[in-house]
Every structure is written in C-alpha cells, then in structure tokens.
Amino acid sequence: MISLSGVGKWYGAFQALDSINMSVAKGEKIVLCGPSGSGKSTLIRCINHLEAYQKGDIHVGGVRLGHGANAIDAVRREVGMVFQQFNLFPHLTVLQNCMLAPMRALGLNKAQAEDRARTLLERVKISEQSEKYPAQLSGGQQQRVAIARALCMRPKAMLFDEPTSALDPEMVKEVLDTMIALAEEGMTMICVTHEMGFARQVADRIVFMASGVIVEEAPPAEFFSNPKHERTRKFLGEVLGRH
Amino acid sequence: MISLSGVGKWYGAFQALDSINMSVAKGEKIVLCGPSGSGKSTLIRCINHLEAYQKGDIHVGGVRLGHGANAIDAVRREVGMVFQQFNLFPHLTVLQNCMLAPMRALGLNKAQAEDRARTLLERVKISEQSEKYPAQLSGGQQQRVAIARALCMRPKAMLFDEPTSALDPEMVKEVLDTMIALAEEGMTMICVTHEMGFARQVADRIVFMASGVIVEEAPPAEFFSNPKHERTRKFLGEVLGRH
Amino acid sequence: MNYTLDFTPVIDGLPNLLWACLGTFTLAISGMLLAIVIGIGGVILRQSRVKLLRWLVIGFVELIRNTPFLVQIFFIYFALPLAGIRLDPTPTAIIALGINGGAYAIEIIRGGVQSISKGQTEAGLALGLHKAQVFRLIILKPALRTIYPSLTSQFILLTLTTSIASAISAYELTSVSQRIESDSFRSFEVYFTVTVFYLFISWVMMRIFAFFSARYFSYPLR
C-alpha cells in the first residue's frame, strides 16, 4: 500500500531523513516513535507530499510520488492526515469543515457531502456538535472532528502526527478510543505517538527513529520487552519510566 | 503561609469555586488535580489575584488578599507563578526575562539583577542559553527559564499550573527534575499537574477537585491506594489506566 | 505632439527642490512621531477603566478618520485663530499630520495589542509588575511588531499626505514644485521630477522602517 525506498530529505544542509526504507501493507497499523527532532513528522509529511524529498522513491497505492510528480493530488485523496494542532478551519462549522473537501476535491454535491459528513460525525460520536464552530469545542472534540474530516474523503490510509499530544490528559482517551475503533475496522494507519498503551494495543509494528534514520522496527511485544538498541532502551526508559 | 476560607468565585452566573477551604503551611507541597473545568486553574489564580473572587478570604504570608485589597502587589512579589504556556516574553533574551521584574518591581540595579538571574539560570541548568531568545529554546528549556524567572523574585511560595502538559514527552522529565529539586530545598509549592509519579514522589498532600469544590484531600499513599470518593476513583482510573 | 521636453527649469530649481525634500521629510518625520505618541497614548486611554475616556478616544478616531485631511488642516489654520490660537503653517501641518496619522495609528496599534495573548499580561502581573509597566515593558513591543507592516504603510501614506500641507503654504516639495511649474510652465518635467523625488523619500522612509524593524523587531519567533 505504502512503500518508501532509500528516501533522503534535506533542509538546506541539514539532513532530516537518511535512506528510509519502509513498507506498509494494506490494513497494517504502524506506530512511529522516537525522540524529538528525529524526523518522524518529516517522514509522515513526505508520504502525502507536504514536504518534498530529494532522494529515493515513495509509492502510495501504486502511484509513484516522484520528485515533482503530478500524482500528488491522487495520493492526497487516498491518504488522510490528522495533525497535532487539529488545524480545523475556524471560520467553518464542524459540518462545513467536513463537507468542504468532498465537495471541492471529489465533486460531491451538497446533499451527498452532508450525508457523508453526518455519518462520519456520528461515527466519532460528535453528531450533536455539528453546527458549532471549532472554537466552541474542547480539544478532544476538535481532534475527533479532524479525524471525521479526513475520513470524509474515504481515504485508503490514515496518517496521524501526534494526534493526542496537544490534548488535556482526560481528553486523550476519547481520541484514542476513536483511533482504536478505526484500527479495528481495518484502516491502514501510520501513527506518530508517544501513547505506548495505544501502541501496545493496536500496532502491528513499532518503528523507532532517531536522527533521521530508522533504528529499530519490531512488533510491540518484542519492542517493549526486548529492545535491541541502546538508543531505544534509553528512550523507552524516559517515556515509560515516569509512572 | 497560604490559607483560603470559604472562597467562592463566579464567572457571571457560573460558579467556578464553591466554599474552598484550604491551608498550606510553610514548606508544604500540595498537588492539585481533578477533571478539566473543575476549577484548579481558577483556584491557583485567585491566590495571586489574577482572578478576583467574590466570597470568603485568602491570606498569603499574613497579608489578607481581600476583595479589592491593595496588598496585591506585595503578595505577587512573594508568590511566584509558572504557567502551562510558559509565557516567556518573546522580545527579551532569557537573561532579560529573568532580570526584568527584579529591576522594575524590586528596584534592584542591573548588576544585582544580572547576578541573581545568572545564579538561578545556573540552578535550572540552563546558563549556557542565557543570551538566546525564548523562541530558540525547546519547550522544556523554556519552562525551566520560566521557573528561574519566577525564582528571581525570591518568592516564599511557588504556584505551578500544569507546567509540563504543553511539553514533548521527553522534555517533561527535565522540568519535573527541576521541580523536584526545588521541593527538596523546602520551597512551599502548590502544583496543578496530572503527573502522578511526581505527585507520589514530592506531594505532602494531594487535593482532588471536581465542579468547583474540593472533593478529597489526602497524602499520596492514601490518595492512590484508597480513594474515598467514587468521583476520585473514576478520575484515577482514566488518568492512570492508559499505560 | 509638438512638445519637446525641457528640463532646464527643473535643473535650475534643483537646490530649491532638494531643500523642499528636506521640508517634506521634516513634516513627515515630525508628523509621524506625533502620530506614534497619539497612537500609543490613544490605545492606553482606549483601554482605560473610565468609560468617558474610552468614548472620547472612539469619538476622536471616528471624527478624524472620516473627514478629509484638507478640512482638518484648514480648521487648525483658519478657524483656531478665531479662538485666539494662531500657528504658523509648518507647526500647523505637523500637528494636523500627527492628529490624522494618530487616529489611524490608534486603530492599527489597538489591533496589535489585542493580538498579544492574555498570558503575557498575566505573567507580568504575576511577577509583581504594575499594569503600566506590563504595557510598556511587555505588551508594546510584540504588539508593534505584529502590526508593523500596516503601521508603516500608514506612515508612507502620511508622508505622501504632506503634499496637502501646500494648501496652507507650508514649505514642502509639492508647493515648491508648483512654484517652479508656475514660473516655467514645464508641468510634465516638474511632475515627473517630483514623482521621482517622492518615490525617493518614500524609499528612504521604508529603509528607516526596515532599519528599526531589524534593530528592534528581529527577535526570533516560533
């Protein structure tokens, strides 16, 4: 479904990604973790081409996202993305947020788009809020709207970039529950998160990055119980050690 | 040192605090927790009068912070505060951030203020960054500067409002370590946080709030092992249950 | 067209024109400084707890913004003498420019102040600073930074507005150029030259703004 081979990415002289190889099968759930600045966001943003990359190849659903390729739009329609800061459109209501892209990018008419939006808002359990503006919702509610908005494009895969780290502790759960439900329905997912409980529960594989390279890649059981690299162990110590 | 008796606070018709009684002795460390919207921030902000309250009394270090009292400035000089969003002044360097209030509010001269600032930046282990601007620091570093800035006023007590919840997971530790060191030196502290590991380690008492009232108040051992109220149990389940 | 360009009168008048540029520049800079003072002072009053002061500022802003500069300058120059206040053209022009620019500056700066998060004020208060100190030391600079482009655009406009001061015989570029024109009747040459001079003056102003921006507003942002 998604495959990266030898991907390299530079910001000026600084190399943010170095020969990344990764492949994600249909229905697979990947959790991406690693210290701050290790390139997790950069990697995930390359996949739907919010960032250009300079080396290697990325294929998404058979389409090659080459350097300056024209296939970007096709890929973006197939791959949904959820941001840490939600990035809801503040001037549109929840419903309008969800209807915009299906109407403008997929050409649905208003009734169809509204139908679809209502269904998905229902699914993330937020249908009563559909006439409100984003600023009137709590963080957890906003993030669920963001998920619904991405799902309205009927994507084949979803990318999550730290979807819960801007949330109050109590709201984290409602978003994680939504993501777990999505995972259970078989959505292909790549998810940057430090919620190790979630990783343990849904991930098929955990990918650990540091300084722009993939250091380790393993199923959760193995990753947590038997991390191979020193760097991984140190990281797990800091993230898990506090409670 | 700090005592609240029968404090009531309304936002318009909405009652945010309801007959709060609490007293904090010199050197005591209190952790305040509770669900979102329960009034934790409101309570802590009343103590240095960032919010006015309408009922009851607050005494800080012998000074009565009455309704419309004039003693506010004296109290604010004695009580330091650290915010969730750091609130460093973006147009001043780290050093200038720390020197501003001692010079303007305490009347120190430049050399004295600089001296004091450097000492405290040293103490939060950030002295190499003193010429940088806030935007050039990581979140954890910014929060440590914010702590140093508050300490530069030589406060008798410190208030923390979720100081780690805007931080990346890895940076949480460095800020908590700073707070633990401060606690060990005997600083009086009231701290809103969901870091239960920290609470367990340093708190003399944990105060649990819900809907504007104090529901339960107990030393950590008792609080975690044997919460008395249903509401407390539910909350602990959600905050601790995820890992 | 049987019209040949002849720049001799303009070249003869060049010393005069250059002095006039300086006149325009003086008007612009002084008017701008006054406008900044009025702008900042107005914003402070606008936030005052005294309702009357707030309404006075709003009334001032609306009165000045919604009437032509020419009328304002006429009023100060021709009507104030009726009340015994007689000012020379240059002070009149500076005051009129300051008042006019100040009214716009109040609105612009107010926008900037409102964009600064409440957390900044709170952090200042929590450190024991007074409200006035918080405004002066903490709010003002970041606020000015956010609205700097609008504010400088407004001041460029103010620079160009100095030309209207020629109506009351202030010494500046437009009036001097019109004299050269009316002596020589070389309108095109004069207008062309003056346009270039205005462009130059605006450019200098923009450089000054850029300098201050680099000097005071270049601290990094997230």
Next chain:
Amino acid sequence: MGREEFLFLLTGLKWTVALSAVAFVCGCVAGLMVALLRTSGVAIIERLTAGYIAVFQGTPLLMQLFVVYYGLALIGIQMDAWAAVSVGLTLHASAFLGEIWRGSIEAVPRGQTEAAKALSLGYISRMKDVVLPQAIRISLPATVGFLVQLIKGTSLASIVGFTELTRAGNIISNQIFQPLTVFGIVGALYFLMCCPLTIYGAHLERKFLTASR
C-alpha cells in the same frame, strides 16, 4: 451659503460616490491579485510584486493621475477621464490593499494551508474557502481604514476634470469666499459617507469575534 450652493455640493458628492465605487471595485480586485502574487511562493514573481507595491505606494496618487492622464497623452495614449481615473486609483489602491492583505494572508497559520493540502484541495479552493476568509478577518481594521482614506483620496480626481465634492467645495468657496463654512460642510458630507463604512467595519469585527469564540 444658500440652498443652490448646497445642491451644487451634492452634485459633487454624487461624483465622489461614483469615483469611490470605481476605486473600491477595481482596487479590491487588483489588490487581491497583487496580494496573491506577492504570496505565490515563486521568488521572481514575489520580487516583482514587491517592486510594484514599493513604487505605487511610494508615489502620490496625484502624480499617478497626472502621469496617466496628461503624461501618457503626450506620448500619444489618449485616455478619457474615466479610464485615467480608474487606472490611477487602481494602481494606488491595489498597492496598498495588496500589502495589507499580504500581511494578513501570511498571518493565517501555516497549518491551515497544510490541512487544506492534505485534504487535496486545489489552490483556488484552498485560497477561496480556507485562507482568504480568515485573512479578511485579520485585515478588517486595516482594510476599512484604508478604504476610508481611499474615499477621501478620490478628491484628487479633480486634476483630470472631475468636479467631485472637494473640487465643488473649492468652486463654491471661491464664489462666496467663506472657505470655513464651505469646507465645514464638505467635511460633514465626507463624514456621512465614511461613517457607515467604519461602523459596518466595527460591526463585522465584533461579529467575527463572537463567531470564532
């Protein structure tokens, strides 16, 4: 000042309204183009637009009108008065509005554009549905401030022969020699014309404020 003179001022007012309408429509359309080009992300286009803004912000509207109407005629391009005024006011307004709107477009958080891209919205939809509605809110006070000045700036159109409000005031004042009275009334008429705009601007500002909170 008699009824007759007042009516004459009102005919001038009519022209001022017409000129303002032209300036608003042409200026806003062109200003939007300038702002979009200025933020296009293509280095060369951005530099050219920055130059355009610097030149037309930096030269007085009066000179622009003079050059367009009389100067171009000299080299054989005869424009009628309406065309000349439209061109002059458009250049002037587009430079200022372009700069104001550039600022506010850049002030819309980058996350908004990224979210729109991630939803595979094209450039037009991204601008029209996502960025511009937010940018307009941000720029509202500055935009209203400039439009008000633009109304008053139309008085310079008298140089190409329009007897608009200020010019009409001049004519009357030269007939009855009471400039204070005449310009007092002219000022009041401008006030009546501009005030609805600033009031409406303040109203919109409040409305946006409540909608986003």
Next chain:
Amino acid sequence: ITPEEIKAKGKLVVGIQGDNPPWGFVTSAGKQDGFDADMGALFAKELGVEVEFVPLEVNNRIPALTSGRVDILFATMAMLPDRAKAVQFSQPYNANAIVLIGPKDKSIKTNEDMAGLTISVAKGAAQDTQVTKNAPSTATIRRYDGDAASVQALVSGQTDALGGNIFYLDRVEKAVPGKFENKLEFQKLYNGACTRLGEKELNVAVNAFIDKIKANGELKTIYDKWMKVPVPEFPTSLEGIPFTAN
C-alpha cells in the same frame, strides 16, 4: 489642430477656469459661466461649431492644452514671457492689475514698506510672481491653494497683507468691512487666449476673431456684463510675447 479640423469635428473644446469668478467659474447650477465662457462661446459661434467647456485648475491649464485635452484656452491666462515659451498667446482681450491689499491703518507706499510683512498669495497666480519679485527679502510670502484660501488667510489674521487682482478687495470687504484697502499696484496684466505652439492657422483665426469683436462692440458688451469697467486700451506688442505664430 486647425480651424478646418475643428469645423470638421463640429466642436470646439475650450479650457477654462472653473473657480475664478468673474472670469471663469461653474455656477451653483453647474453651468460654466463668466467672461471667458462668453469669449469661448463667441469664438465657437464664429467658427460655426458647438462649444464644450473643460473646467481646469490653475495648475493643469497648460498640461491640458499641450497634451491635447483641449483645443484652446480662454482661462484667465495672463500674458507672461515665460509662459509664451510653453504656449502660443493671441493678442490680449482682457486687462487686469496686480495689487497689494493691506490694512488701512498701515502706511504702505513703496515696495520697501512691505519689509517684515507676511503676505498671502494664491500659489502660482500672477500675484505670486509679482509679490515675489517686488517684496524685500524680509517679507514672508505664504502661498496658498487658490484665491479663497489666500483671502481667508488675511481675514483670519494669519497674514498682514494680500496679493491679488483688482477684484479681490470686494471679497475682503464682504468678510471684514472697512479694514483693508488697495495699497500698491505692481503690474498691469493682459490676458490672451492660448493655443499650442506652432498651430498657425488657429492663432490667426483667434487674432482675427478678437479684432472683429473689438470692432463690432461685442467685446464691450461682455466687458460691461462682467468687468463693469470700460474696455481699456490694449497694447499692440508686449516684450517677449509674440501674438502671432511663426
């Protein structure tokens, strides 16, 4: 443009002042009127075409002519040598005098008496040139946009004296009766019609037209109507100002 071309297009476009009574001004009813308007209309009638007036400001009279916006100026154009380099004057058809108006209680008899005074003039008008030329350097000259502002400056007390033409005192009297009078006369001025340099045929036509109305009394009719003084003697030549194109 030639008289033939004007006849062919059927319309004479006359540049005229819009705000300078009694020469050229727009009435409150919006109609162009005044001495120059009558002249223009008469000349158009002579050519057998319609007349169209373009009201101009002091500063754009010459550009409007040279850039081809108007065919001819009947626009209170005082005949000055420098102007004659930019436009072609006809023979004079109107006379005026530039004077200094000052307070009655002040003795101003010679140019030197202007020392130390603040004098208002309309910017770019003939009085500006004359006052500038004649006043000693200790006098301050303030130049305003238009007649009204310069008069108002005197009336408000912003200036001590006013440079103007023979019609100014009337207006000053209306505002502050009995305080001011004409003090000095600087210059006799003559107004001519202006055409573009080198347009010979039109210049000839205008001169012939002026000769004709002088002879048949039509000029006197207009003079009586607006100037309310007898038609003066006009000079047959002026230093540095050719009446005919060559």
